[in-house]
Amino acid sequence: MTARDGSLSLPGTLLQYDGEFYRIDTRYGPMTLAADGVRCSGPGCPGPGDAVARVAISGARQMGLVLMPAFIEGYARQHGLTAVKRIDDETHFSYALRAGDGTPVAEIAIRASTTDEGIADLVAAEADLALALRPVTAAEAGMAREAGIGELTDPRRARIVGLDALVAVVAPENPVTALTVAELSAIFSGEIRNWRDLGGPDAPVIPVIRAGGAGQTRLLAARFPGAGGITAGPHLSYAPSAPALSDRVATDPFAIGLVSYSEIGNARPLAIAGACGFRIAPDPAAIKAEDYPLTERLRVYTPARRLPRFARQLLAYLETEAAQALVPATGFVGQAVTPVPLGRDGQRLAKAVTALDAETGLAELREMLATRGQAQRLSAGFRFEDGTATLDPRAEVNVRLLGDRIAAGRYDGKTLIFAGFSDSAGGAAVNLRLSRDRAAAARDAVLAAAGDGEPSRLAVRAVGFGELSPIACDDSDWGRRLNRRVEVWLADQR
Amino acid sequence: MRLSERKLAILTGVFFAVAMTNVSQNGDAAIAFLARMADQPQFVADTSAPQIEAQSRDNVAAREADGRQARQPAVPDSAGIRTGAMTDPNPRRSPTMLDLSQIETGSIIDSPADLADKVDPILTFDPEGGALMLPRDVMLPAATLPDRMSGLPARVAALQFDPTRPISDAQRALSPYGMPCSISLAASVRPGALVSVTLDAPCHPRSRVEISHDGLAVASRTNIYGGLHVLVPAMARQARIVARLPSGQTASIVTHVPDMDRIQRVALQWRGSADLDLHALEFGATGTDTGHVWAGNARSADHAVRVGGGFLTVLGDPDVADPMMAEVYTLPMTDWTPAGTVRMEVEASAEDDDCAVEIDAMTLIRAPGAENSDVGLRFALPPCGGKEPLVLKNAVPDLKIARN
Numbered sequence: 049m050t051a052r053d054g055s056l057s058l059p060g061t062l063l064q065y066d067g068e069f070y071r072i073d074t075r076y077g078p079m080t081l082a083a084d085g086v087r088c089s090g091p092g093c094p095g096p097g098d099a100v101a102r103v104a105i106s107g108a109r110q111m112g113l114v115l116m117p118a119f120i121e122g123y124a125r126q127h128g129l130t131a132v133k134r135i136d137d138e139t140h141f142s143y144a145l146r147a148g149d150g151t152p153v154a155e156i157a158i159r160a161s162t163t164d165e166g167i168a169d170l171v172a173a174e175a176d177l178a179l180a181l182r183p184v185t186a187a188e189a190g191m192a193r194e195a196g197i198g199e200l201t202d203p204r205r206a207r208i209v210g211l212d213a214l215v216a217v218v219a220p221e222n223p224v225t226a227l228t229v230a231e232l233s234a235i236f237s238g239e240i241r242n243w244r245d246l247g248g249p250d251a252p253v254i255p256v257i258r259a260g261g262a263g264q265t266r267l268l269a270a271r272f273p274g275a276g277g278i279t280a281g282p283h284l285s286y287a288p289s290a291p292a293l294s295d296r297v298a299t300d301p302f303a304i305g306l307v308s309y310s311e312i313g314n315a316r317p318l319a320i321a322g323a324c325g326f327r328i329a330p331d332p333a334a335i336k337a338e339d340y341p342l343t344e345r346l347r348v349y350t351p352a353r354r355l356p357r358f359a360r361q362l363l364a365y366l367e368t369e370a371a372q373a374l375v376p377a378t379g380f381v382g383q384a385v386t387p388v389p390l391g392r393d394g395q396r397l398a399k400a401v402t403a404l405d406a407e408t409g410l411a412e413l414r415e416m417l418a419t420r421g422q423a424q425r426l427s428a429g430f431r432f433e434d435g436t437a438t439l440d441p442r443a444e445v446n447v448r449l450l451g452d453r454i455a456a457g458r459y460d461g462k463t464l465i466f467a468g469f470s471d472s473a474g475g476a477a478v479n480l481r482l483s484r485d486r487a488a489a490a491r492d493a494v495l496a497a498a499g500d501g502e503p504s505r506l507a508v509r510a511v512g513f514g515e516l517s518p519i520a521c522d523d524s525d526w527g528r529r530l531n532r533r534v535e536v537w538l539a540d541q542r
Numbered sequence: 543m544r545l546s547e548r549k550l551a552i553l554t555g556v557f558f559a560v561a562m563t564n565v566s567q568n569g570d571a572a573i574a575f576l577a578r579m580a581d582q583p584q585f586v587a588d589t590s591a592p593q594i595e596a597q598s599r600d601n602v603a604a605r606e607a608d609g610r611q612a613r614q615p616a617v618p619d620s621a622g623i624r625t626g627a628m629t630d631p632n633p634r635r636s637p638t639m640l641d642l643s644q645i646e647t648g649s650i651i652d653s654p655a656d657l658a659d660k661v662d663p664i665l666t667f668d669p670e671g672g673a674l675m676l677p678r679d680v681m682l683p684a685a686t687l688p689d690r691m692s693g694l695p696a697r698v699a700a701l702q703f704d705p706t707r708p709i710s711d712a713q714r715a716l717s718p719y720g721m722p723c724s725i726s727l728a729a730s731v732r733p734g735a736l737v738s739v740t741l742d743a744p745c746h747p748r749s750r751v752e753i754s755h756d757g758l759a760v761a762s763r764t765n766i767y768g769g770l771h772v773l774v775p776a777m778a779r780q781a782r783i784v785a786r787l788p789s790g791q792t793a794s795i796v797t798h799v800p801d802m803d804r805i806q807r808v809a810l811q812w813r814g815s816a817d818l819d820l821h822a823l824e825f826g827a828t829g830t831d832t833g834h835v836w837a838g839n840a841r842s843a844d845h846a847v848r849v850g851g852g853f854l855t856v857l858g859d860p861d862v863a864d865p866m867m868a869e870v871y872t873l874p875m876t877d878w879t880p881a882g883t884v885r886m887e888v889e890a891s892a893e894d895d896d897c898a899v900e901i902d903a904m905t906l907i908r909a910p911g912a913e914n915s916d917v918g919l920r921f922a923l924p925p926c927g928g929k930e931p932l933v934l935k936n937a938v939p940d941l942k943i944a945r946n
């Protein structure tokens with residue numbers, strides 16, 4: 049490589065050329081050079097038609113097998129490219145994308161294994177994108193730092209491309225419909241061994257877990273500290289894969305399993321019950337709003353180096369509404385903003401009424417119901433770092449999606465109401481103020497993301513209702529976390 | 543050849559022999575009779591259509607190309623006839639040879655496959671064989687543009703042509719069974735978003751036919767009469783179906799399929815003679831369960847209507863040259879379609895002659911409210927000597943029916 053003005057010369061082996069940048073392995077390590085600034089000479093230099101982007105993707109099995117193909121095929125459709133999928137074996141396949149005139153555009157190799165493997169491949173520079181069902185661990189982030197691919201815990205390194213949840217499943221004919229976290233934990237640690245103890249028939253409980261399903265145990269432990277977890281033992285049955293697990297549970301009325309939402313298959317999902325009587329079922333609306341406590345985000349990790357232009361365009365596409373609309377068909381939950389019918393919120397409204405006590409006034413409740421009754425709740429919700437009005441990372445995605453929709457004029461002539469809620473810890477007055485602050489913070493963030501739109505096109509309000517309408521029991525950390533939220537309601541302008 | 547086909551062919555041959563014998567005795571009546579049999583109107587001189595070539599396959603192709611006519615009678619080429627009327631005022635006396643002994647032995651229909659490839663719009667049999675022959679030299683010299691445009695004399699001559707006098711068979715495009723050589727396509731919509739397609743190409747018996755429709759493309763074969771009936775799973779609401787013959791002739795038809803937004807459809811299509819099977823395991827079905835839908839348990843749209851569940855349609859003929867096969871799974875969506883997953887698998891078995899061969903396939907997915915997905919698919923058949931079929935679980939995405 050020689051700089052155009054001849055001031056610098058850099059020998060090395062060409063790793064990749066995407067038509068815009070050279071990536072070469074030099075004696076200083078891999079480097080990326082802008083093609084218009086340097087001249088390439090030597091036998092390894094690309095010809096004019098060699099700008100085929102090569103992208104290697106590795107990580108969580110179901111994301112690799114189902115989600116990424118849907119995204120890649122959707123991207124190809126949107127850009128008028130033809131896609132050919134080449135299957136090498138159960139876990140390795142690739143896509144060749146070509147332009148309408150047959151010119152190759154990109155080769156995407158996918159390895160569908162596990163989140164652990166994906167991050168390892170990313171660290172080892174064997175993958176450009178890692179697919180993860182969980183955030184990186186501290187150990188993984190440390191290895192990534194050492195390998196020079198950047199700080200993976202930085203939110204900019206992780207794109208949230210969809211949502212998933214850990215779900216307890218039983219056979220469709222099993223009469224049990226909901227379990228508490230404590231009960232789930234007791235089943236998988238072998239303390240509860242008969243369905244009779246769970247309100248079911250007098251029959252043995254057969255807990256089934258996926259061989260090597262370490263991520264599930266970790267998620268359970270992280271969300272419900274102290275709830276125990278999966279204890280290995282003879283009471284457990286093992287299934288070789290997630291589809292095999294749900295198939296096994298679907299046909300065995302005494303079995304219970306833990307699977308990803310996308311892998312429920314033909315089994316029936318159980319709701320998570322709280323001690324105070326709340327039930328939250330893992331349906332797309334509850335997962336989208338992260339009301340379901342075992343919701344997990346689907347992340348695509350990127351290294352801190354310049355990716356081929358094609359890979360950057362693909363990444364940008366993943367977060368668009370068009371791409372998110374493809375997610376439901378893959379079994380995962382998309383982040384597209386959709387209205388939630390009032391009827392679905394019947395339980396939370398009923399709870400708001402029954403939970404009413406002397407301290408929180410009837411007037412506020414009436415005001416909340418009057419506002420809510422004329423509006424649709426949008427699936428995009430906001431959650432906050434504990435005790436603050438700081439948005440959490442997933443809320444940032446919703447900020448962007450809502451901002452894009454406002455900028456596109458989707459809510460013109462409507463009123464967007466940001467409704468803040470708090471948990472019941474602390475005094476009612478403090479909670480009311482905190483909920484108002486959170487609503488205002490969410491509103492400001494969304495309006496900032498919408499840019500300099502004509503503000504009169506839509507009306508925006510931020511209101512706080514304090515602890516008025518809990519959606520989960522306040523007797524646990526996870527319940528309180530769910531209750532600290534801002535909902536977005538959409539009403540017609542009066 | 544099946545016995546019944548053979549019998550009919552011989553009978554038709556004898557019919558021709560009788561009819562042709564009559565030509566020498568009472569030519570006009572016989573030909574008029576033949577013309578009626580062939581579903582042709584009495585010839586009417588067409589002075590407007592500027593068709594100036596002699597009747598030829600290309601000419602037929604050109605007329606058929608738009609494919610709109612369902613049963614348009616083969617209108618004889620007017621210019622050719624006109625010229626004939628001028629040069630040979632008595633076309634009935636065109637040489638017509640006949641060899642009854644050959645016909646009665648049925649030798650002419652022993653090789654339908656040969657016929658398939660060289661059937662000419664003009665009824666002709668091999669001169670070397672000495673069989674029934676309406677010689678090509680009957681074909682009248684092509685009118686050239688100057689002839690056509692030379693003005694009044696030719697036009698007057700054309701008018702003087704006796705429109706009540708039928709033309710000879712020689713100018714007419716007829717199949718071995720006396721049917722006009724047009725090709726036509728008819729379609730009707732059936733339950734399950736299926737289109738019942740009937741191709742009528744009498745001059746293309748036992749011919750390879752490519753049926754294509756919105757990305758779906760398969761190769762079938764006409765029967766000995768040049769007919770073909772297929773149930774084509776619709777891939778679009780406005781379903782345009784095209785049939786293409788080896789001669790390049792095409793016919794197409796468009797039909798509206800209202801059921802399209804009430805089905806989920808997954809098609810696997812491939813080129814070559816490989817033995818691929820698309821399996822749909824409906825809502826937890828395994829093994830020999832009735833919900834395991836594949837070529838060995840294909841079920842039907844009728845079954846889907848009465849009982850529920852999906853069905854498989856197998857398209858294409860593996861024995862034609864350059865086979866193009868497809869298997870299409872359809873799941874009609876009704877109020878009683880359960881929530882859950884239909885697992886899709888592709889099973890590939892390798893014979894000795896195609897082990898380790900690279901398969902060139904494609905998947906086409908149609909679902910209500912979703913964009914069409916047409917994606918190429920490549921994989922290698924199992925290695926030679928292996929007995930286990932290859933089962934691909936990630937070639938075609940599972941169908942996930944959402945809970946409401």
